[in-house]
Amino acid sequence: MAKKKQAKKFMYGVGFYWEGDSGSVGLYASGNETFYGTMEEARNFQQYCQNRPDNKGKDKRNYKIFQLVEVPE
Secondary structure (H helix, E strand, O other), X not given: OOOOXXXXXXXXXXXXXXXXXXXOEEEOOOOOOXXXXXXXXXXXXXXXXXXOOOOOHHHOOOOEEEEOOOOOO
């Protein structure tokens, strides 16, 4: 049987765009704001944020996964 490949991990945050300001992002914090893991882990955390009991009604936020990358100077 073939070995399962190691999943690629990356730095990510799960958050939403602030209304009216397309350049600002609010990251959800659960102990910390940034995480290191696989895409599957990032999607699971995104679903957790999206399905929280307080994320309903007119204040419902559309959580997205943001990859953290170095900004060249």
